Every structure is written in C-alpha cells, then in structure tokens.
Amino acid sequence: MTYFWFKSFHIIGMVVWFAGLFYLVRLFVYHAEAEEKPEPARSILKEQYELMEKRLYGIITTPGMVVTVVMAIALLITEPSLLKDMWLHLKLGLVAVLIAYHFYCGRIMRQLATHKIMFTSQQFRSLNEVPTVLLLVIVLLAVFKNSLPLNTAVAVTGSFILGMIIFFQLYALHRQKNSQQAMS
Numbered sequence: 001m002t003y004f005w006f007k008s009f010h011i012i013g014m015v016v017w018f019a020g021l022f023y024l025v026r027l028f029v030y031h032a033e034a035e036e037k038p039e040p041a042r043s044i045l046k047e048q049y050e051l052m053e054k055r056l057y058g059i060i061t062t063p064g065m066v067v068t069v070v071m072a073i074a075l076l077i078t079e080p081s082l083l084k085d086m087w088l089h090l091k092l093g094l095v096a097v098l099i100a101y102h103f104y105c106g107r108i109m110r111q112l113a114t115h116k117i118m119f120t121s122q123q124f125r126s127l128n129e130v131p132t133v134l135l136l137v138i139v140l141l142a143v144f145k146n147s148l149p150l151n152t153a154v155a156v157t158g159s160f161i162l163g164m165i166i167f168f169q170l171y172a173l174h175r176q177k178n179s180q181q182a183m184s
C-alpha cells in the first residue's frame with residue numbers, strides 16, 4: 001500500500017515539475033520578445049517576467065523536481081529489486097539529462113535577470129521541445145518497462161520530433177505573414 005502512495009506522489013510531482021518547466025521557457029519566449037518593444041513597455045514587461053520566472057522556478061518547478069526524485073528514491077527503497085531492471089537504468093540516464101536541463105533553465109533565468117538574452121524567442125520555443133521529447137521517452141519506459149518495443153518507440157519518437165519541426169516551421173510562416181499584413 002505504501003508503495004502506491006509513493007507512486008502517486010511521484011506522478012503528481014512529475015506533473016508539477018513539467019508544468020513548471022514548460023511554462024518557464026514560455027516565459028523566456030515572452031521575455032525575449034519584450035526586448036523588441038519600445039520603452040517604457042520594455043522595462044515594465046521585463047521586470048514583470050523576471051518576477052514571474054523567479055517565483056515559478058522557486059515555488060513550483062524546483063519543488064516539483066524534489067518531490068519526484070524523493071518519491072522515486074522511496075519507491076526504490078521499498079522495492080530495491082527494481083534497481084536491476086534495464087528500463088530503470090535507461091530512465092535514470094534520461095532523468096539525469098532532465099535535471100541538467102532544469103538547472104540550465106535556472107542559469108538562463110539568472111542571465112535574463114542581468115539583461116543578457118542569449119537566445120531569440122524562436123530559439124526559446126525550440127528549447128521548450130527538449131522536455132517534451134524527454135517526457136515522451138521517460139513515460140514510455142516507465143509504462144512499458146523492459147517490454148518496450150524499441151523499433152516502435154524509435155518510430156513514435158522520430159515522428160513526434162518531425163511533427164514538431166513541421167508544426168514550428170508552419171507556425172513561424174504564419175506569424176511572419178501576420179506581422180507583414182499588420183505593417184502594410
């Protein structure tokens with residue numbers, strides 16, 4: 001029974017963590033776009049995004065990560081035989097990438113606060129797809145475990161990435177067309 005409690009909070013923590021990561025990088029997109037606005041809008045918007053990012057990272061995203069990891073450790077202490085499973089080893093590798101991504105976002109946030117914008121809004125949009133791909137593969141591994149059909153998983157992930165690339169190209173074209181129409 002305790003195991004199910006840990007698993008439930010592991011999943012809840014992971015939903016909170018991802019909600020925070022997705023929204024944080026979306027705020028980076030708006031933050032970068034604010035740079036193109038005239039004053040005083042630019043300063044007001046940037047100050048507001050900075051505050052929102054700081055609170056989101058500190059109050060939602062990082063606690064979400066901590067709950068996910070602590071509950072995962074509790075699951076493994078309750079069921080240590082899982083540590084022998086191949087799917088878990090693969091999952092841990094991907095979670096390490098996800099944790100590195102989390103701290104990288106924290107670094108970007110601090111740089112934005114010092115008015116250093118290293119990426120365009122379009123690049124931030126693409127960056128936001130990194131956790132999407134990780135989410136897909138980690139959940140597939142957690143659900144299918146050792147019986148994950150590798151060929152299908154690679155095909156599903158590949159099609160997903162391709163679909164996202166096509167969607168973003170079309171969206172960029174659509175935005176470009178709209179801004180040209182607005183100017184004429």
Ligand code: HEM
Binds near residue numbers: 076092
């Ligand atoms: C510290 C890293 C993590 C470890 C050690 C870990 C470990 C585990 C373990 C031991 C289970 C229980 C498996 C079972 O009962 O059969 C589990 C379930 C699950 N984990 Fe994780 N996990 C980690 C991070 C994550 C992350 C980042 C996600 C989401 C992207 C995630 C998604 C899930 C899901 C959806 C389940 C439920 C699977 C099911 O019951 O079918 N985990 N995890």
